[in-house]
Amino acid sequence: MSEVIASTTSGQFRGVRRESSLYFGGIPYARAARFQRPEPAEPHIGIRDATAPGTVFPQPPSRLERVMGPPVPEPEQSEDSFTVTVTTPSLTGRRPVMVWLHGGGYSSGGGALPWYDGDALSTEGDVVVVSVNYRVGVLGYLLLDGVSEGNLGVHDQIAAIEWIRTNIDAFGGDPDSITLFGQSAGAHSIVNLLSSNASLTGIRRVILHSSPRLDINFSHSTAVQNGKAFARILGSDPNTAPLADVLEAFRGTAIEFGKRSGNVVQPPFAPVSEVAPLPEESGTFTDAPDAIIGYTHDEGSAFLRVALDPSRDEEEALTQNMFADTAVELADTFATAGASVYTYRFDWTPGENTFGATHCIDLPFVLGSQKSWQGSPMLGDAEWSTVEELGRQIRQLWISFAHNGSPDGGKSWKTYTPENPIGITFA
Template sequence: MTTDTGSVLARPESGPVTGIRGADQVLRFPGIRYGTAERFAQPVRADRHTDTVDATRPGPICPQLPSRLEPVYGPQWNEPPQSEDCLFLAITTPDLAGNRPVMVWVHGGGYVTGGGTLPISDGGRLTVDGDVVVVSINYRLGALGYLVHKGVSDGNLGLYDQILALEWVHDNIAAFGGDPANITVFGQSAGASSAIALLSVPRSRRLIRRVIAQNAPTLATLPTLNEALAAGPYFAEAAGGDLTTLPVQRILDAQARTGQWNADMSPRPGTVPLRPALTDPLADPETNHRTFRSEPMPDLLIGYTSAEGRAFALSAPTPVPEEAVVAMSRRVFIEPAHEIGQQVLDGCGAVFLYEFGWAPMEGGLGAVHGVEMPFLLGTREAWTDSPMLGSTDWATVEAKGRTLRQSWAHFARYGSPSTAEAEWPQWNGDETSVHQINW
């Protein structure tokens, strides 16, 4: 229900919360707690409350260092505070009544940066154009989410956070006008890989009807369990103290030093520690390929941009030749997308595979990793200074993005991104059925 002040009261099973109705008429609940967790411990569901909780302010994001892709995406605007107490989610919905498809957003950032409660993750435009409920989640990052060290942490805590958030959504989203039986998990980059990982865990897979994976990187950059265990003692030495009580800045500093150590010492160049460890049921550590179970496959929408690698070349210490950028894009993003799509096809799931080739007419950085993001999520203010948009005006982003948002929502609702404005072929395993988004 709403009041004259524009506040909104929802009554999920977890307890009543207040949100706000924006000028766009979207109902927003940007600060709902879904869980709690002690440092390096498994997350637990937040206690049910009977008093009304104010959820009108964005929940804090996980502690993190600056993103190496800030020169591509631009600086964060109106960033919430950082805190280890970060297991919050944000909800946007057209109305509290109804039974709409639910789209759960898992943010990217290389497992070390980002947040679901950041303005770039705001789901308002997707909610309006797709008539869907959008949920954006925070989860633990870097060492706090993925350290593997005997006696301290078993690792993959960030993924367990995501599973807990998904369970909260399933049990509570009906109070926000969402259908708990129709949940699509969608994510970008590390968030896309996380969305796929959730399919290999029975606890979360049973809750997921469809998956959208944008710019999902190869699993070859993730450590095996043995590699993660090898990095643990180095991290502990770099931190220099009781890991359960050290100030968070010491944790972040040790995290950065561990990354450099791994770059110098790793027998598999390109792997990165303090990320999800490749352990069953996440993936086969021998082949680094995703291993799905025997249940029927969900529908999958998966894709990449035409110049994925250019975003990472910009942050390299020395110039990267264009042919190396092309090779990296194919090896790390394009070929893995085809491999994952083929696994879903083999499991009799429907697959739609796309290549996003749009780039600004003037300025910008080409069709780089994540360039489709401003067309799907986030506020105008959040993307105003984004270098990858070049001189593109916001009216153009809005007009072109509306088609994309409608396709994403149509897929969540019906299992196909085809709309009256954009016809998509179902992918059959070859290049001719890859949908081209060039506008």
């Protein structure tokens, strides 16, 4: 592997040349003090090393670790994780850009995680892949008078997209041909961004994996209630409290909110409607980019199937109400706004597996590598060659969509209609 240098408005970065792609990790797109809006990253002098993955924002362990397994290697955490990871075939040219927003229930995750390595997509599809870190949990979505205005994680996402728009040509990308793609909270984030008053010039297409119900955005009153509960549990100034205390109070707030709401999916801190830059109701727009929208067959098992086997009716109801109905609602909204919409359901399940086609099981087929997903419980006893075979097919569809707006040229994947709610099934 040899070094390669990219020059951006933030300064020069030293990346690493892989077998078929160039990799840059931990590139700053912004900076911010705790509970403050992001500001542009301060340019540095000289060449900054970007040959290794960056840190992720402070967070508790993922509640879906029993399904996905832990990230390997486990990344360091830092409040200064306003970074993107870039994978590109070349620093010259103008190729489509695919920007990944990770999931994690607005409580965990990070674009720097090895799960979201974009090497396969970039290498196979001649695209630039960018994954984004944004603040999660209480650091990203606390609404508390005098402390945090709320929706800071949304502002982070907007700042990252603006940085990408300005600098992606330095990595061989076309700033006027951006596809946003994300899973779970990442997909939900994309809908929020499209509904906001933010300028999203250059966003041509979106791919939404398993977006949850749009109404997981909090009302202002509920967000205020959760913020006050956090402050009471913390018992000190959130701006100066030790990070460990902040995270412990976050955990306590989650427990209290779960008991109060009875909701097994909803996090205690999430985007807030009617707080800048979000409107009163998300998922409402008059102009929409073309979209791929889908979900997995057994989404609900990730949240309900723990030690005891719950009622399959409960799991199916959660899958239907939280994800399947949302996919149709979004498809209708995008189509009504004039977009070409392609829908899918992911049904693939390994032979020995306790979760079925669960929430997140589609991720290894798009991003990451055998090393990063090795031992993941949701993949059961599946050989990586089996994952790779279907994964290559899916990645080619995503790549074709990013290049020209059609996954397969209309050969077998027809656009969405109410009479044809699932355009293609992956099994």
